[in-house]
Amino acid sequence: xxxxxxxxxxxxxxxxxxxxxxxxxxxxxxxxxxxxxxxxxxxxxxxxxxxxxxxxxxxxxxxxxxxxxxxxxxxxxxxxxxxxxxxxxxxxxxxxxxxxxxxxxxxxxxxxxxxxxxxxxxxxxxxxxxxxxxxxxxxxxxxxxxxxxxxxxxxxxxxxxxxxxxxxxxxxxxxxxxxxxxxxxxxxxxxxxxxxxxxxxxxxxxxxxxxxxxxxxxxxxxxxxxxxxxxxxxxxxxxxxxxxxxxxxxxxxxxxxxxxxxxxxxxxxxxxxxxxxxxxxxxxxxxxxxxxxxxxxxxxxxxxxxxxxxxxxxxxxxxxxxxxxxxxxxxxxxxxxxxxxxxxxxxxxxxxxxxxxxxxxxxxxxxxxxxxxxxxxxxxxxxxxxxxxxxxxxxxxxxxxxxxxxxxxxxxxxxxxxxxxxxxxxxxxxxxxxxxxxxxxxxxxxxxxxxxxxxxxxxx
Amino acid sequence: xxxxxxxxxxxxxxxxxxxxxxxxxxxxxxxxxxxxxxxxxxxxxxxxxxxxxxxxxxxxxxxxxxxxxxxxxxxxxxxxxxxxxxxxxxxxxxxxxxxxxxxxxxxxxxxxxxxxxxxxxxxxxxxxxxxxxxxxxxxxxxxxxxxxxxxxxxxxxxxxxxxxxxxxxxxxxxxxxxxxxxxxxxxxxxxxxxxxxxxxxxxxxxxxxxxxxxxxxxxxxxxxxxxxxxxxxxxxxxxxxxxxxxxxxxxxxxxxxxxxxxxxxxxxxxxxxxxxxxxxxxxxxxxxxxxxxxxxxxxxxxxxxxxxxxxxxxxxxxxxxxxxxxxxxxxxxxxxxxxxxxxxxxxxxxxxxxxxxxxxxxxxxxxxxxxxxxxxxxxxxxxxxxxxxxxxxxxxxxxxxxxxxxxxxxxxxxxxxxxxxxxxxxxxxxxxxxxxxxxxxxxxxxxxxxxxxxxxxxxx
Numbered sequence: 020x021x022x023x024x025x026x027x028x029x030x031x032x033x034x035x036x037x038x039x040x041x042x043x044x045x046x047x048x049x050x051x052x053x054x055x056x057x058x059x060x061x062x063x064x065x066x067x068x069x070x071x072x073x074x075x076x077x078x079x080x081x082x083x084x085x086x087x088x089x090x091x092x093x094x095x096x097x098x099x100x101x102x103x104x105x106x107x108x109x110x111x112x113x114x115x116x117x118x119x120x121x122x123x124x125x126x127x128x129x130x131x132x133x134x135x136x137x138x139x140x141x142x143x144x145x146x147x148x149x150x151x152x153x154x155x156x157x158x159x160x161x162x163x164x165x166x167x168x169x170x171x172x173x174x175x176x177x178x179x180x181x182x183x184x185x186x187x188x189x190x191x192x193x194x195x196x197x198x199x200x201x202x203x204x205x206x207x208x209x210x211x212x213x214x215x216x217x218x219x220x221x222x223x224x225x226x227x228x229x230x231x232x233x234x235x236x237x238x239x240x241x242x243x244x245x246x247x248x249x250x251x252x253x254x255x256x257x258x259x260x261x262x263x264x265x266x267x268x269x270x271x272x273x274x275x276x277x278x279x280x281x282x283x284x285x286x287x288x289x290x291x292x293x294x295x296x297x298x299x300x301x302x303x304x305x306x307x308x309x310x311x312x313x314x315x316x317x318x319x320x321x322x323x324x325x326x327x328x329x330x331x332x333x334x335x336x337x338x339x340x341x342x343x344x345x346x347x348x349x350x351x352x353x354x355x356x357x358x359x360x361x362x363x364x365x366x367x368x369x370x371x372x373x374x375x376x377x378x379x380x381x382x383x384x385x386x387x388x389x390x391x392x393x394x395x396x397x398x399x400x401x402x403x404x405x406x407x408x409x410x411x412x413x414x415x416x417x418x419x420x421x422x423x424x425x426x427x428x429x430x431x432x433x434x435x436x437x438x439x440x441x442x443x444x445x446x447x448x449x450x451x452x453x454x455x456x457x458x459x460x461x462x463x464x465x466x467x468x469x470x471x472x473x474x475x476x477x478x479x
Numbered sequence: 480x481x482x483x484x485x486x487x488x489x490x491x492x493x494x495x496x497x498x499x500x501x502x503x504x505x506x507x508x509x510x511x512x513x514x515x516x517x518x519x520x521x522x523x524x525x526x527x528x529x530x531x532x533x534x535x536x537x538x539x540x541x542x543x544x545x546x547x548x549x550x551x552x553x554x555x556x557x558x559x560x561x562x563x564x565x566x567x568x569x570x571x572x573x574x575x576x577x578x579x580x581x582x583x584x585x586x587x588x589x590x591x592x593x594x595x596x597x598x599x600x601x602x603x604x605x606x607x608x609x610x611x612x613x614x615x616x617x618x619x620x621x622x623x624x625x626x627x628x629x630x631x632x633x634x635x636x637x638x639x640x641x642x643x644x645x646x647x648x649x650x651x652x653x654x655x656x657x658x659x660x661x662x663x664x665x666x667x668x669x670x671x672x673x674x675x676x677x678x679x680x681x682x683x684x685x686x687x688x689x690x691x692x693x694x695x696x697x698x699x700x701x702x703x704x705x706x707x708x709x710x711x712x713x714x715x716x717x718x719x720x721x722x723x724x725x726x727x728x729x730x731x732x733x734x735x736x737x738x739x740x741x742x743x744x745x746x747x748x749x750x751x752x753x754x755x756x757x758x759x760x761x762x763x764x765x766x767x768x769x770x771x772x773x774x775x776x777x778x779x780x781x782x783x784x785x786x787x788x789x790x791x792x793x794x795x796x797x798x799x800x801x802x803x804x805x806x807x808x809x810x811x812x813x814x815x816x817x818x819x820x821x822x823x824x825x826x827x828x829x830x831x832x833x834x835x836x837x838x839x840x841x842x843x844x845x846x847x848x849x850x851x852x853x854x855x856x857x858x859x860x861x862x863x864x865x866x867x868x869x870x871x872x873x874x875x876x877x878x879x880x881x882x883x884x885x886x887x888x889x890x891x892x893x894x895x896x897x898x899x900x901x902x903x904x905x906x907x908x909x910x911x912x913x914x915x916x917x918x919x920x921x922x923x924x925x926x927x928x929x930x931x932x933x934x935x936x937x938x939x
Binding site: 049 | 480515700711786
């Protein structure tokens, strides 16, 4: 069995386990108390804060521990917005941030604030200058991830930080995916991260706020963690988080090099082994351990189940695996195919043999899902009809609308048009992505009596 | 060494430790994922929820896990208020709730809502009918603890629940101190608790919301825990929390009986061993493991340090130990002495011999602190002056103003008045409490040029 979903949760690092056990015995008391057990807990907490601050690249008194990365983002964004309430209530985020950031943005909108989403290119990257352009006089905060959690693309954090600095706007960097690999480029004002992403335990997030950044904790607060993270601290988990961060950092350079090679192998081999695949994300400026690809004519959930049966645990941004029938907002913002999506994120220590076995197994699993769905084995060649053609895919879920389109495209002559009627959420993403992959012209969608009518002009 | 501060944090129960270790190996993956590791995590989470719900006395789908008891209270109160926003923005709390409840109340006030604090009697107990009387047409929520965390007094939860039910107002019960000892009486609408209070790990709170209670999570939310507790769940800690709750409950009846005997021994012996002590809290309707007393003419911090040096870890509600120079709001609401305050809360398994040793050590520690402060060894007896007398205790901190008062009360005749000038926060509590203990008349305080002038008439 091979677990390839480190970007969701990394298996605990051995150091995390050891530190957690030791701190369970030594660190269960309240660090705010004056007696022996409390003083011992306080020493552990102070040491953990110093270790984490060193890894983050900040002062210990700039860093607090939160109950999760999500809470670090929710509370960090709310606190930064509240601290600059007088400046305005405009928030800048990239379109491919973690859902916790977008949830905070939605909460701000609901409370009467405004949000600008910075678009990304087809690799998932924000353009240089994009933050500078979107900053406004009433912008209270800008948020940018250090690297994307779904496709691995690194963002131009240093550039965005400089753009924000020039405008006097604080930048919060979501470093959840990258902190285990190295510090974030300088220039950030706030930074959030999550321990279970680097092999630490669940239950610990980090929130760093640079001295001088206006911050006002939103909601009820207590005296813990400088008033920024209420509630009794989970000290054993905090100690384990800090110890494991130091441990993974010591191995990071060598392990990144090794995993980068394994990911490169996947990036290169998958398109050769599996027909009709799009590997997404920046090929160079990316996380070392993460690769994402999408397979035409494949149902993401069936693909995940097939890989699980074959012993591989991966995740997917396809609509049918999300529970909401909406494809990943990241893939959507990139404008790439969402059907049959697979994210492989290798944990530290991944065996190269497991990656090879994955590459052995994948083509068969994809072929089997395609066969069950009746996907076209190869593009049809002979045009059978001369006029326009309408495919009614109403009520059919991803990837069926694209499969139906692929089946009939050969039935119109070059220059002819196929219209696909679909009410599936993923179609607006996958039909243009299919055209891009196949070299046909996507002419847009327009509202139909039910769903949307997507027009595709055959080119080749 | 003896740790007598279970009400702050109980040492982890052996079952908590075992369950945490097992779940570290089995429960680190994301329970929302479809693959093997995710399904295994989901099974652990579901089982933990069932166990906890059984102990609470609710349905599993009514209970969510939060990162702490504080967050359960903050988020539970905010969610219940938001859910009944149309009814109004009035909140009812007792004056002796945990600070997390009072922080929520302060946040509501700051946001334009209103709060009524229900007073308590000298034992710390809310009067029957007090909630009924304070309920208003715009009351969105009422909050009452099951038992007080500082003095152990049990509250009339069933009666308050019935009063709230009759008015159609939900009652949130803070069961943090009592849940390990048994379920809360029926009738509550929401319930909050904290695992590290019953011997579970830090990092886990419970929030139960009865079906039919209007609830709208306030602030950004994700899909975790029914939208009520955002962030990746700390599954190992959750599993340990549920397992330890079941374990402590199995031992609760016998252990409560045993600890009740030890606490009774402290309640009876301390006033006999130490002069000028007030044991506070309800002598009968109380938590089994907790007793609080205050020592006249004693500096709480010095007392804590003395007991720590003698090997006993206890806490205190005295002003000088709080960092804010404000005495405990609980003691203040009860109108009892706050100086020289000691809370003893016995963990499960406390050795009777340790309690006896505490009783051996305490009189010497108290006497030593009093000696250092120059406290009166015995009440003065011979009146030396016939008129009123003014004691200038400005700039002097608790317990000095009361010590100065005690030193001169014998200098006025019976019927004569001593006026104490003090700017110490604790004096308004401790001077009346001293009068109550000594049988003198407290005639009230009035603003002076600096601080307050407290008038005391000698009676005996």
